[in-house]
Amino acid sequence: MRDDAIQRAIDEDLARVLYAQDALAFFTHWFVIAVLVSIYWGDMPYPQWFAACFVFYAVVNCASMGLLLYRRRRPAALSARNWIRLHALRGALLCSAPGLSIWFAFQTPQSDLPVLHTVILATLAAGVFMSNGFDVLNFSTNITLVLVPAIVLLFGSHNFDRTILAVVLTFFFCAVNLYAMSYRKLFQRVVEARVDQQQLAESLAEQKQRADEASLAKTRFFAAASHDLRQPLHAVSLLAASLNDASVTPVQHAKTADHIVNNVEALNQLFNQVLDLARLETGATQVIRLHFRLDDLFERVGSQYRPQAAAKGLALRIAPTTMVVYDDPVLLERVLSNLLSNAVRYTGEGAIWMGLRRAGRRSGGYIEVRDSGIGIAAAEQERIFEEFYQVANPQRDASQGHGLGLPTVRRLIGLLGGELNLRSAPGRGSVFRFPVQAGDPAALVASLSDTAAGGPSAQGRQVLCIDDDPSTLEGLTSLLGRWGCIARGVRNEALALRALEEGFVPDAVLSDFRLANHRTGVEALTTVREALQRKGQEGAVMLLITGEMASGELAALATQGVPVLHKPVTPARLRRMLETLWQQAEQDRARSAV
Known part of the structure; x- marks a missing residue:
């Protein structure tokens, strides 16, 4: 994609540069025509052929100006690459006349005329280098037609001085080609740098636009979310205030309480939906297939x-x-x-x-x-x-x-x-x-339709719970106890290690993400796993529970396949996750035993 863009930019710049030189080239070629005609005017060999050569030269020079004017009027008529090819054809026709005209110098008795004609052609070749050196097609065509006929005729004259001139002209021909190669490489690097800078500017503009759109979308999102969150809160506050009115009858109290419950449920549903979207946006939602x-x-x-x-x-x-x-x-x-x-x-x-x-x-x-x-x-x-x-x-x-x-x-x-x-x-x-x-x-895992209230999967399982909040720890261990689990709650990883030393062998380890003393559940689970491995007890499943949505550590855990549950966690969701993890662990042990 980048290479295509660079090549298009190079072609467009080449076409622009090549045709930009044609106005000056028009007058330069008229000057060459005038000089050569004046040189041969007194002793013109083969007058008809000479006239035909230079009339052709003049006509092509005028046609090249017409091509320039046409391009200025209709630049989109051809692609940049086709404009370059057309310019090369124009150059081939235009340079063939002065290049082949060196033959007339060898048809006169004047010994110094080939040298003078060659000097004029070398000067014209320098102009070709300056105006067409950017493009290999135009330059190679033009420089070859200008200089090669002279080199061939000078070598074929079997004259020492002219042979030396042929050698010098050949060296000049090779040198300008080498310089033109460097010229083209420099031109390409300049265009590449410009294209890269342009693409960078476009990318920055696109990113800025996306950022602005994301910011606007986020503003609209929070405006709508705050409206929909405030509505039930406002209703609950008004309804709660009416409960303190002594004149309200029990029937009205019951009706008001029902309204409060309905608004709280609506608020909880909306809050959970917003949290779900936030977790999806931050990449914290984990896929467990x-x-x-x-x-x-x-x-x-x-x-x-x-x-x-x-x-x-x-x-x-x-x-x-x-x-x-x-x-x-x-x-x-x-x-x-x-x-x-x-x-x-x-x-x-x-x-x-x-x-x-x-x-x-x-x-x-x-x-x-x-x-x-x-x-x-x-x-x-x-x-x-x-x-x-x-x-x-x-x-x-x-x-x-x-x-x-x-x-x-x-x-x-x-x-x-x-x-x-x-x-x-x-x-x-x-x-x-x-x-x-x-x-x-x-x-296959067990049926998804199994209830979360019982079943043999949880009965008798030992579960180690790590959480620095006493009420959360009490609620979690109580819930696990009702499922038939043997639950033990600790507030940090040091107490978790002590429980292991006292002989508690967990089938599952549950940990909150944020713990006291700047420790995390990731560190606690890692420490407990390593302690169990040293004891040769590697069957426990690990589960992290968190209320955070945007964390680099959580995103890394999601990519590693470490199970993460996001608060608020329903009992059914926790039970199903534990039973699934235990079933997977049993299947893994069965496969490794085969």
Whole structure:
């Protein structure tokens, strides 16, 4: 790409420089015609041939001026490279007349005329070097036609003085060619430097434009987010104030409390959506791919939205499939949940369909979510992926969502390595489609539909929890205890090592990211892992829990495949993650034992 741009720039500059010299060259050639005609005027050999040669010379010189004027009037008529080729043809015709005219000098009895004619040609050759040395085609053609005939005739005269002159002229011919090569290299370096500087300036301008657009988008995002976050907060503050009114009846109190709960839920939902987008933007969202049955995921997501669809009189149809896919089930569930939520929200009657289509793919296929809803006009189909933009909600009714679902879906699918496609028309519904990769049935994890409240995976497991916040540590160990785990909570890595020395052998180690004394969970997990390896106990899984979104260490962990959960973490999400990690560890041990 850069080489093409440089070559185009070189061609354009060459064409400009070559034709810029033609006005001066026009008068120079007329001067050469006048000098040569005056030299031969008194004793003109072969007058007819001589006249024909110099008439041709004059006509071509005038034609070259006409070519210059044509280029100035219509510079876009030819490409730069074709203008250069046309100039070379013009130069060949123009230089052939004076170059071949040296023959007349050898047809006269005057012994000094070949020398004088040669000097004039050498002077003309110097002018050719100055005006055409930038381009190999023009220079090689012109200098050859000007000097080579004289060199040949001088060597062929078998005269000592003329042979010496031929040698000098040959040396001059070689020298100007060498200088022209250096000339061209210098010219190319200058053009390359100019092109690089121009590309750098364009790149900086483009980056500045992108930065300005990103800044404007961020301003719009925060303005919309702050509005939608303030609305439920404002409502909660007003409703909470009414609870202190002694004249309010118990029924009104209960109704107010319900309103407060609804606003808090809306606030929590919006807050989580904003955090999801922020994590995606900062690269903190981690992809953990597993082999699982797609049917399990469909059933899990479908069961969440069947009641909502039924309440609106919609049929939610989920096509059965036996495919095993290799993907992140958690992120994929968020994608499908957002798509189904939108489909239910914007479909007034008819049906919603979710399923897998092979569409000619040998491995994997495409997940599609179809609805018979309001549809999306072509002009709106790109804007719906902007944060807080909603086609059918100009009043910004919070009950209709906040316009963050589809932007999140597009970013999640991009993170998973796919591309979201949309087909839609007003009144004819919408189809969202994205690819999934086929998995290995031999590496299946347990059913995604298993509940998080029990099961043999957690029963009796020993879990070491590291967190410097006592209330968080108490809540985490209590939750694990209800699952049947043997949980032990410590506040730092030193106490974690002491627990290991006392004989506590964890099946899992959970750590917060930010710990006391400027320590991190990464350092704590590394220390615990090394201590377990020294004891020959390498089966424990490691899990980091954090509330941060933008951290170089977290981004590095994501690329290394170290599991990271972002707060707030639901019990179901934590349980499913632990069970998945334990299953993977058991499969790895089974494969290594074979």
